[in-house]
Amino acid sequence: MSDKKRKGAGKIRTEFRKHYGSRPKAADPTREFLAADPADENDGPASERVRAKGDSSRKRTVIGRPSGAPESGAPIVLDVDETQCLPGRVLRVHGLTSIVESERGPVFRCATRRLLKTIATDQRHVVAAGDLVRFRPESGDTGVIERIEPRRGVLCRESRGRQHVLVANVDQVVIVASAAEPALKPHLIDRFLVTAEHDGLRPLICVNKVDLVDPADLQPLVGVYSQLGYPTLLVSATRGWGLDRLRRRLLDKASAIAGQSGVGKSSLLNAIDPQLNLRVQAVSDENQKGKHTTTAAQLVPLTGGGYVVDTPGIRQFQLWDVSPAELAACFPELRPYVSHCRYPDCTHQHEDYCAVKDAVADGRIDLRRYESFCHLFSGE
Structure with missing residues (x-):
């Protein structure tokens, strides 16, 4: 549908009512629009809740069919010309630019369609590493993301009251902790496990830097997680301990690598596949806290098959949408x-x-x- 036709035919100015109910889960910013039944459009709400500061209220244009309008068949929201778009996967996101690899191989630097940003009001970022998208190529290696396909296997957290999707479309999450430098934090591991259970991800616990402690001291913790059915590996990126077992766990799978800053996530990936050549950085000598070497989640393919998404290290992990x-x-x-x-x-x-x-x-x-x-x- 042309922009000219859309003006005046499908825009309604509505006042927003304050609503203090629970937040709807919005892991997929386009799912409800792509899957909507046109016959039921008039039964849906004519407005959406938007966070506002203080007591200020806001108006918003809701694109849809006015009440009483004739049935038109196809949804008019997020119409995408499939003939002008290519399928691709987001490798990483830098600010307003998403690096997208097309199914044909070339990599494009893409902006995001403004309507997608308008829809995802509860998300910190609209696009995440691992997203499957439809994008429209433009001049050179640039393009515009027109649609985000429905997500599965999402790892997310809460950030300043909004959903922060760390990675999408993965099979498992590898929860990396360190035996020392920085100190082991079982409660942080538990937070990742709760998110994995809630969102249907297979968890794998990986304790790095076991060469710095007596491995026997870790057995009580390992025993608890093993009895619960959580596979747990004790590894050392510097000594090479346990790397073969970890490599087999990653083979031919889509894996998110997550954990506290400084636990050695990038070092582990470099040890498993030296061709990755990811940047690493030492732990601070002053406070034994990790430094942010990986500043944005990035998807990288493994030489033996499969791919991993190396996520930035975190110091706090707040649960999202778990009541x-x-x-x-x-x-x-x-x-x-x-x-x-x-x-x-x-x-x-x-x-x-x-x-x-x-x-x-x-x-x-x-x-x-x-x-x-x-x-x-x-x-x-």
């Missing part, structure tokens, strides 16, 4: 006991006759893992 009621289901050791609590709305914190608390007291649930659950439940 307190859903949290217990993201801890596999809590699931068998939840239904045996006396109260159906039991929070497993302070109530009497709580089967979860009884299991903790009896040693059937690891105390440290239960404490992680309590911290997350209280929003810490």
